[in-house]
Amino acid sequence: MREIVEEVRGLERSQKEDCLSLKEEFLIPQALSSKCQETYSVTFDDATKAYLAKIRRIKLLSAAEEIELGKKVANGDIIAKKKLVQANLRLVVSIAKKYINNNLPFLDIIQEGNLGLIVAAQKYNYKLGFKFSTYATWWIKQAINKAVSEQSHSMKIPVYIQETLTKFSKVKSDMEKIYNCHVAIKDVADKLNISESKIENYINALSKPVSVDARFELPDGNEASFSEFLIDTNYRVEKEAEFDYLRHDINKVLDGLKTREKEVISMRFGLNTSTNKTLDEIGRIYGVTKECVRQTELRAIKRMRSVCLKEDLLVHYLN
Known part of the structure; x- marks a missing residue:
């Protein structure tokens, strides 16, 4: 959590006050969290049921609503920040469920994810073109991963x-x-x-x-399954986040190419269309030989590799 704490420390005074306000409103009370700490079962206790029931009723935001709130956040609107956090609490649960068997009580995992979500709300810049949920996913995972990593070295089974x-x-x-x-x-x-x-x-x-299909009794006597508290599986926000970041990095690498090189790479790998063009097809478009197109492609790939290594982009995709 050190990096996230440092991010919070780096905020302006007014932003720090906003962040504390968000924490007070959205972080799970320590009494509930510690209640889960006393049991070593991953079944849903009353505290977990109460929290899930509470966020179950929260409406998700559309892309347009996120942008609108993002603009307000840029102007320092604390209410907009609260709405961004509140509307994405189920996103935290969706991510947190993957860390259930990591020696941390489920509510504690959610707690750490909520802290990452709050930092994301503080730092969100809608002008970058990313949806807030996409941007927040990275911060949520960072917060949870840090907590799990630290706990794995300090928390012992009795x-x-x-x-x-x-x-x-x-x-x-x-x-x-x-x-x-x-x-x-x-x-x-x-x-x-x-x-x-x-x-x-x-x-x-x-x-x-x-199991996400496991059913349990809510405090009000009704039954629910864990899956009902998760964002629609068709939403696939994590995959969307990965794709958006990948597309962003690819465009940044392509910007380092000459115009012809960029066009050739785009056509060869179908970056702007659903099909790839052959060397012959591209050659006919430019009125040059297939070998000429191949040489342009090789120069472009070499230049892209250089940019990737220099800027630390797409390094996991390099051969």
Whole structure:
């Protein structure tokens, strides 16, 4: 989280005050977060259910609404920032669900993602052409990844749980050798004089994934599934974010080419159309030989590689 904290520190005084205001409104109360910390099960407790039920009713923003709010944010409108954060709380949950089995309580993961979302709202610049949700995805992931990384080195499974599971594994192995068959958890639990449910909770705390289709009871008595709190799967905001950043980097690299080189590369790889043109087809367009087009393409690729290495762009795509 250090980088994100530094970003917050780097804001102007008025922006810092806005950021604190956003934190007070959107970060999950510590009492609820610590309540989740006391259990090592990834099932939904009352605190999690209450939070998910709360954000379930929040309306998502259209692209036009994001731009409009972005303009207001640029003018220092704190209300607009709050609306951007509020409308994307479900985006945080959608991303946070992928980190459930990383030794952090689910609400704590959401908490870290919300902090990243708040920083994104503070730094959002609609003039760059990215949707806010696209921009925020990077900050949310950064915040969660940092927290997970730090926790993985500091948070330990309680010793008594480790000892119980170690003993369970040994006894189970011994029993299976004796009886030459699979032994049920209940049989091992009886041997250890420990309740079967307790053993199952310990095992689940380490490995049980949460299904997005799993249903649970809300505080108001109604039932819901985890998937109902996630953004429409057709939205694919993370893929969209990756594509937007990739397109941005490609355009930046292409800007370093000469006009003819840029045109040849665009036609050869179908950057502006759905089909790629052959060397012959491009040659006929310019009235030159196929070999001439090939030489232009090679020069362009060489220049693009140089730009990529110099600007640290698209390096993962270089051969």
